[in-house]
Amino acid sequence: MALGIKICGLKTDKALAAALAGGASHVGFIFFAKSPRYVEPAEAGRLREAAIGKAKAVAVTVDAGDVFLDEIVEKMRPDMLQLHGSETPERVAEIKARYGLPMMKALLVGEAADLERIRPFVGIADRFLFDAKPPKGSELPGGNGIAFDWRVLAGLDAGVDYMLSGGLNAANIGDALRLANPPGLDISSGVESAPGVKDPALIEQFFQAVRAARDNRAA
């Protein structure tokens, strides 16, 4: 099965071009004001044009209200919404019905028991994203560059469609693929030279590292 790869937190044409050149299946835009990766919905709408027919454009939101979601959907025209806050299953269902878009629900993982939290979302969320819990004092619910123990994913039902996220980079992606064998990957700060500053060379290195790790496993 093809491994989905989402490069998240894109703000520039150059970074987006590097993500597409590497073969990203998804490109993500952050709509959380406190994030150094925040982008205005209209600017994301302009950027995402380059991805049409190449990668799915994902709008990342955190407990957003309908007015902001309306603006994002109208101006950015996402292919998918990533809900990275404490949205309930009812709220996910409501948003899904309102926009008719696929929903990726982010859940924060520290230990195996946290995976139980997917249950009420099954049949509502189209995909899950497992990210590490933010460190104490962080203002960001994601994009903290912190990994969790990927071994907890080994016990997950094989039918669960998800992206592994949190602290991935070119140096650790081989271990992540070996330990969790996820159907998808999501990376943000691991391809940045500074918070919110994507580095096209690091994006390219990440794709190379993924390919090398997969070739090693196939050999």
Ligand SMILES: O=C(O)c1ccccc1N[C@@H]1O[C@H](COP(=O)(O)O)[C@@H](O)[C@H]1O
């Ligand atoms: O990246 C952010 O600033 C962000 C803000 C609010 C919600 C989610 C956010 N990012 C998500 O977190 C993952 C993991 O990031 P990292 O690779 O550990 O830096 C990122 O890909 C986004 O989906």
